[in-house]
Amino acid sequence: MAATAPGQPSSTPPAPTEQSAPQATTPARLEPVGFFSGPFKRRTWSELLFLVCTLVTSSVGLAYFFFTIGAGAGFGVTVVGLYVGGSLVVGARMWGSLYRAEGRALLGVDVPAPVPFRRGRGFWGGMGRMLGDTAGWRALAFLFLSFVTNLVGAVFSLVFLAYGLGGLTYGIWYRWLPLQQADDGSWHRGAQYGPGWFVDTPARIWAQAGVGLLLLFLWPQIQRGFVHLTRLLIVNLLGPTQASLRVADLERSRGRTVEDADARLRRIERDLHDGTQARLVAVAMQLGEAKEQLAGASSGTESDDPTVADVLGLVTLAHDSTKEALTELREIARGIHPPVLDNGLAAALGTLAARSPVRTVVDVDPALSERDALAPAIEALAYYVVAELVTNAAKHAHGSTVWVLVEPAAAARPPAPGSTSPTHFVRIRVRDDGVGGAAVNLTDPRPGEGSGLAGLVERVRAVDGTLDVVSPAGAGTRVDVLLPTVVPGEK
Structure with missing residues (x-):
């Protein structure tokens, strides 16, 4: 159904180019390092510093891990022991903060902190919360696993770097090596590889330099692999879980x-x-x-x-x-509750367009006009969202036309594990040709604010929906809203 304000010519908004269901964001991947430019990259040396620094902290962290496990098992038979063990589990969060800071400073991995710990009510409730702190246990698992990856990674990295630099500069410093006697009684000054085989001839010295150069270029790639393992541990164990x-x-x-x-x-x-x-x-x-x-x-x-x-x-x-x-x-x-909604969302939005002070074009997919296409609560929410966005456009956009498109979302997301959330969505797009520059302020909303964009975002989130605003200055405003077809938790 398409409707326009009285006295205005009808037109339709451009068709959407893509549709997407709500998705969680993940940290960006590490930038690639070229084979020949690797040793000269700042990132390579930052990763080496990270491995060396974490080699020290991971050793202390491993001791904390074993102390927590030992103290929890040894004193767990008493109430005081359970409290001590729970405190150590929660204390592991500080190790997570340390590693997140190191990863942010040296690896460029910005992982948000997990949800803050909340103590339960009463003595037993608080103890249960401490012993069951998921973020603390994940941090303890990180301390154990990161020790292995950091130790092996630091050893391999330092060995490759030392052998690469040593082989490349071998022709300079081999003259200061002590004399060694071969099996045939001859004396040689150089590195020995096997019985009677010394690197002291020009051909062998150049071959040693070539091997050193190869190891020097391989060093950043080997180091990057071990650093990436630690980075994955930081992202997956020290950040917040999707459930939290x-x-x-x-x-x-x-x-x-x-x-x-x-x-x-x-x-x-x-x-x-x-x-x-x-x-x-x-x-x-x-x-x-x-x-x-x-x-x-x-x-x-x-x-x-x-x-x-x-x-x-x-x-x-x-x-x-x-x-x-x-x-x-x-x-x-x-x-x-607008009575016009009793006739369906299309009729309600048509009436809204007719009463709008600015020319409003509404296009509702016929599939959404069928009975039970949308739950009543979702239908009412969709109406309120469009009404609020049209009102905002009339008040602040200073444009000539508002276009409203309502259609089923082509993309669907699977329900989360253990969730009864719906998998189908309806998409609402409201755009205008006004001045643009609209923004959503969720960090410091005005007291009692519930009718602006921030209020709409919260109302949409309450039903597992999303609201995205694209509003470049001077180019109009476009608001994309994705709502489930039924209220989450309902069948």
């Missing part, structure tokens, strides 16, 4: 959703108190005054005898106030 991120995001979204609902209720209460209630009070006073005047006329007192015009004026004013109060009540009720 999802729980934290849901908790944050739930909190902001509660705040948003409270703000909406306060706004409804304020509208009723300052608008509708005030008008009804005025109607009551006007009708009361008319009643008093009519009562005075019926008592026969001429001083209070009202004219028909006076009474008619009071009744007319009360009638007008009543109609205005009814209009305000309809607006408030429409804000709670």
Whole structure:
């Protein structure tokens, strides 16, 4: 269905070029190092410094690992021992912070910290949280595994570097080696490889230099392999898990959703108190005054005898106030649940476009007009999202046209392990030809904010959806919203 504001020509927005389901981001891969440029890259020497530094810290970290395991097993039979073991598990988080800092400074791997530790309620609850701290146990596993990779990596790296530099410069320093006697009684000054085979002739010296040069170029590649193993351990063991991120995001979204609902209720209460209630009070006073005047006329007192015009004026004013109060009540009720949604999302958005102060073009895929295509809550959310974005465009974009596209998402994501989340999505795209420059502020939203882009992001996240804003200055604004077809957790 396509609808436009009255008096405007119809047009359709350009078809979307790609669709995507929500995906988690991962750290960028390490930049490749050329074979011949490897020894001269700054990254190569930073990786060597990382291996040397972590060789020391990993040794102490391995001792911490065995101490934690030993203390937990040895003292675990007592309550104090369990508390000590739990404290050591949580303390392993500090090792994770140290390695993340080293990786960020020397490897360019910026891994976010895991979700902060939260102590449970009561003594036993707190102890259970400490002993079951997933981030602490993953950090302990990292201490054990990284010791092996760092030790082997440092040894191989230093050996390749030393043999490469030594072989390349062998022709300079071999003259200072001590004399050695061969099996045939001859004396030689040079490195010995096997019985009677010494590197002291020009051909052998050049061959030694060639081998050293080859080892020097192989050194960054060998070192990169071991550093990459440690990097994978940092990314997969010292960062937050997808489950913990999802729980934290849901908790944050739930909190902001509660705040948003409270703000909406306060706004409804304020509208009723300052608008509708005030008008009804005025109607009551006007009708009361008319009643008093009519009562005075019926008592026969001429001083209070009202004219028909006076009474008619009071009744007319009360009638007008009543109609205005009814209009305000309809607006408030429409804000709670628009009745036009009973006719489907396409009809509701068509009505929204007709009432919009700016030319609005709506295109809804016919598949979404079928009964039960969207859950009622998702349908209402989709309507509110479009209404808010169209309102923002009319107020701030200063453009001539707003295009709205609603269609099923071509991409679908599989549900997370143990999740009953839906796999199908509906995509909403709202764009305008205004001034652009829109941004979402989630870090420091205004108190009670629930109607701006930040509020929309939180409402969309609460149902496992996403909202992306592309708004270059002077080039208009495009907002892509991806919503599940049903509320997460429902079948």
